[in-house]
Amino acid sequence: MISKLTKSYGVNEIFNNVSFxxxxxxxxxxxxxxxxxxxxxxxxxxxxxxxxxxEIAGIKNKTIGYLPQIPILPEELTVYQYxxxxxxxxxxxxxxxxxxxxxxxxxxxxEQFEHLGGNLIExxxxxxxxxxxxxxxxxxxxxSSISGGEKSRILLAHILLSEPDIILLDEPTxxxxxxxxxxxxxxxxxxxxTFIVVSHDRQFLNNCVNYIYYIENKAIKIYKGNYDKFETExxxxxxxxxxxxKQQTEYIKETEEFIRKHIAGQNTKQAQSRIxxxxxxxxxxxxxxxxxxxxxxxxxxxxxNKVLHIENLSFSYGSRKILSNINFNVYAGQKIAVIGKNGxxxxxxxxxxxxxxxxxxxxxxxxxxxxxxxxRQDFHFIENEKTLLEIFLNDTEHFTIGExxxxxxxAGFFADDIEKKxxxxxxxxKAKYMILKLTVEKPNLLLLDEPxxxxxIQSVKYLINMLNIFSGTIIFTSHDRSLIKNVAxxxxxxxxxxxxxxxxxGIDTAFNEIITPIQKRKPVSGKKPDRKRQVRIIKAxxxxxxxxxxxxxxxxxxxxxxxxxxxxxxxxxxxxxxVREKKQLENKIKILYNKYESKIEELSLYES
Numbered sequence: 001m002i003s004k005l006t007k008s009y010g011v012n013e014i015f016n017n018v019s020f021x022x023x024x025x026x027x028x029x030x031x032x033x034x035x036x037x038x039x040x041x042x043x044x045x046x047x048x049x050x051x052x053x054x055e056i057a058g059i060k061n062k063t064i065g066y067l068p069q070i071p072i073l074p075e076e077l078t079v080y081q082y083x084x085x086x087x088x089x090x091x092x093x094x095x096x097x098x099x100x101x102x103x104x105x106x107x108x109x110x111e112q113f114e115h116l117g118g119n120l121i122e123x124x125x126x127x128x129x130x131x132x133x134x135x136x137x138x139x140x141x142x143x144s145s146i147s148g149g150e151k152s153r154i155l156l157a158h159i160l161l162s163e164p165d166i167i168l169l170d171e172p173t174x175x176x177x178x179x180x181x182x183x184x185x186x187x188x189x190x191x192x193x194t195f196i197v198v199s200h201d202r203q204f205l206n207n208c209v210n211y212i213y214y215i216e217n218k219a220i221k222i223y224k225g226n227y228d229k230f231e232t233e234x235x236x237x238x239x240x241x242x243x244x245x246k247q248q249t250e251y252i253k254e255t256e257e258f259i260r261k262h263i264a265g266q267n268t269k270q271a272q273s274r275i276x277x278x279x280x281x282x283x284x285x286x287x288x289x290x291x292x293x294x295x296x297x298x299x300x301x302x303x304x305n306k307v308l309h310i311e312n313l314s315f316s317y318g319s320r321k322i323l324s325n326i327n328f329n330v331y332a333g334q335k336i337a338v339i340g341k342n343g344x345x346x347x348x349x350x351x352x353x354x355x356x357x358x359x360x361x362x363x364x365x366x367x368x369x370x371x372x373x374x375x376r377q378d379f380h381f382i383e384n385e386k387t388l389l390e391i392f393l394n395d396t397e398h399f400t401i402g403e404x405x406x407x408x409x410x411a412g413f414f415a416d417d418i419e420k421k422x423x424x425x426x427x428x429x430k431a432k433y434m435i436l437k438l439t440v441e442k443p444n445l446l447l448l449d450e451p452x453x454x455x456x457i458q459s460v461k462y463l464i465n466m467l468n469i470f471s472g473t474i475i476f477t478s479h480d481r482s483l484i485k486n487v488a489x490x491x492x493x494x495x496x497x498x499x500x501x502x503x504x505x506g507i508d509t510a511f512n513e514i515i516t517p518i519q520k521r522k523p524v525s526g527k528k529p530d531r532k533r534q535v536r537i538i539k540a541x542x543x544x545x546x547x548x549x550x551x552x553x554x555x556x557x558x559x560x561x562x563x564x565x566x567x568x569x570x571x572x573x574x575x576x577x578x579v580r581e582k583k584q585l586e587n588k589i590k591i592l593y594n595k596y597e598s599k600i601e602e603l604s605l606y607e608s
Contacts, residue, residue, distance in 0.1 A: 004017050007049075067172055084121075310365075388420055446467075
């Protein structure tokens with residue numbers, strides 16, 4: 001229970017006397033515009049940030065797993081060593097079991113270890129690492145040597161393996177590919193504990209939360225249901241308040257007119273009575289209208305019909321082959337989403353087209369009148385100590401200071417905002433600036449690398465509209481399925497250095513191929529797979545595995561009863577045979593449980 005929480009940064013008040021509850025087992029999507037206090041609240045709940053007033057009760061004795069946007073991990077450990085910290089209690093139990101001399105106590109400790117899932121540590125680590133794209137090579141590396149995105153995925157894996165009472169996730173999808181996002185969705189959807197997630201990914205929120213906590217005007221309002229349900233309910237509330245405000249305004253106007261006419265006449269008492277009524281009247285405020293960016297595309301030259309011809313293109317980083325002999329054409333007006341696992345080569349394709357990388361072999365032939373606008377995934381190339389106004393004037397050159405101020409205002413930067421240093425801007429503010437910069441460059445080919453990262457949901461909606469009205473050609477990478485489905489006319493799916501293309505009717509098929517890899521793919525027809533038939537097949541396999549597990553568990557129980565029978569104490573051959581059989585059965589049941597988990601995961605993907 002959070003009671004009367006107040007938090008400020010200097011004169012900027014974030015929360016004012018806020019109270020709300022977080023019941024056990026609740027799955028919460030925390031939303032609000034950029035700067036409303038989402039990250040601040042997670043920092044407070046995790047104990048990483050102080051607050052001026054209020055009380056937080058009921059969290060003190062609970063375990064918390066927190067994924068901030070910039071994680072700090074023990075740099076001296078390898079990735080695998082850090083993963084094992086998720087199982088600290090189990091590993092301590094194993095150490096105690098191995099050092100125990102008394103065979104009966106050792107047997108009891110072993111049973112406890114197995115009951116708590118000790119034999120499944122490796123399979124659990126393997127499964128989470130596979131879906132979060134943490135390779136065997138990466139597991140061996142020291143944390144000090146890996147990138148920020150890799151640290152985020154590793155901390156997320158550690159949290160999921162730890163299964164704390166409360167999970168706090170701040171934009172967890174930013175460094176995941178679509179496969180990783182769908183895995184995380186399914187994990188959270190079935191999670192027995194509590195979680196609070198901040199995300200700009202509408203579909204992700206729809207698929208895994210059952211409550212929305214909305215931060216607005218320094219307060220939090222709670223809505224039951226997923227994001228779509230919240231949006232509908234919020235809009236109904238907004239329209240109702242607008243109607244009530246209009247009615248109240250008309251009532252006040254009529255009452256004031258009555259008072260003006262009758263205050264000095266025969267109806268003075270009535271007029272005075274109405275004055276008192278107006279004084280006591282609780283004024284209905286109009287709902288705050290959030291200012292969305294107002295970007296406009298400048299007119300640009302029309303390109304030729306064939307924008308790009310990519311022929312036998314290959315690219316390697318040293319000995320590591322990224323792209324292998326790929327071919328495709330891009331035509332004017334196409335909006336192509338490039339998808340695939342992290343490291344598949346999505347950003348590489350954009351950099352090759354932009355001329356930042358040179359192909360190992362093959363050609364990229366640009367059509368006539370091509371002017372490229374490139375949105376990068378990171379913004380580290382900008383000088384941190386320059387102000388936003390200085391950066392914009394430097395980037396655009398031909399604008400006066402007055403014109404620059406007007407343009408920056410379109411992205412929501414007013415007054416003091418434009419004097420902020422780049423290092424003091426939020427991720428969302430930086431993203432909006434980079435989009436604004438694109439609009440003044442007059443591109444007719446946009447190369448966008450994860451453009452929705454760092455934006456709040458409202459800004460992502462505006463981005464979708466903005467990309468849809470763009471008259472040129474777009475090639476973009478994204479893991480945001482809502483963005484892809486609402487913008488893309490075509491999808492390029494990269495796997496193992498090769499690519500497969502889909503038109504808009506095959507987007508769902510493309511997603512399905514990512515999450516259920518097939519050795520030999522059939523040509524894409526755009527038809528959806530027969531999900532009902534597949535669900536029946538998977539459920540039948542699950543029942544077979546469950547029956548086999550039941551039979552093995554019965555046999556293990558029989559063996560345990562024989563161990564407990566005093567008549568068998570002197571028959572060493574029989575005891576040895578029973579020990580050997582039990583060990584074989586335990587290994588077999590371990591394999592079956594792995595198969596069972598895999599089938600359950602597969603079923604959840606088809607039923608989602």
